[in-house]
Amino acid sequence: MNFPQNPWQQGGHPQSGTPSGGFPQQQLGGYQPYSQNPFSAPPVPVHEMAVPQRPATVETAFWIAVVLPLLVTVLNVVSYLVLQGWVQDSIGGGSEDVTAEVTSAVNGVMMVFFVIVTIFYLILTGLWITFGFKLRAGRNWARVTLTIFAAFWAMSSTGTLASGGMATGLSDTEALPGSYYALSYVQGGLGVVGTVAFVVLVFTAKSNAYFDASNRQY
Secondary structure, three states: OOOOOOOEOOOOOEOOOOOOOOOOOOOOOOOOOOOOOOOOOOOOOHHHHOOOOOOHHHHHHHHHHHHHHHHHHHHHHHHHHHHHHHHHHHOOOOOHHHHHHHHHHHHHHHHHHHHHHHHHHHHHHHHHHHHHHHHHOOOHHHHHHHHHHHHHHHHHHHHHHHHHHHHOOOOOOOOOOHHHHHHHHHHHHHHHHHHHHHHHHHOOHHHHHHHHHHHOOO
8 A cells, every 4th residue: 555655754844844834934044025014114215324424614614613703702802902001001191190090990991891892702602612513513503593693793893894994094193003903903804704704615515415414314
C-alpha cells in the first residue's frame, strides 16, 4: 500500500518552508508585506528633516547686529568724555567761586543726561544682540523686528549727520571741539552704513530661502 509522502520533516517543520497557516515563509532580509501600519503618518522628506545651511549673508548680518550697537555705545561714552572736558575748559576762565559752582552744576546735568542716554543705548544693544541670535537661528519675526529697528536707527543717524553739518557752520566761539564733531560723524556714518547693509543682507535671495526653510521646521 502506498502512503502519501509525509510533509513534515523530522523536526516537525514542513519541508516546503510553508508554515501551517498557509502563507509563504518569509526569508531573512526579504520584503515584509503588511509590516507597516497603514494608518501611520507618511515619513518626513529628507530635505525637510535636514537643518538648512546658514548662508554667509545671514552670518554677516548677525555680526553687524552684535558689533555695531556695542561700537556705537563705546563711541557715545568717548563723546561724553570729550564734551565734558571741553565744558570744564570753557568755564575755567571765571572766578574760582563761580567756576566751582558752575562746573559742579554743569557736570551734574551732563552726568544725568549721560546716564539716561547710556542706559537707553545699553537696552537697545541688548535687544539687538538678543534678536540677532534669533535671526541667526532663522526666526523670521526677529528679521522683521530688527529691520524696523534698523529703519529708525538709519533715520536717527541721518539726522545726526545733518545736525553735525549745521553745527560746523557756527562761529568759533559757539562751536564745539572738532573731535566731538568727528565722533558724531563716525557714529552717524556707522549707523547709516551699518543699518542699510544689514537690511540688504537679510533680504537677499539666499537669506529669504534660509528663513523660509527654517520656518517650515517650526
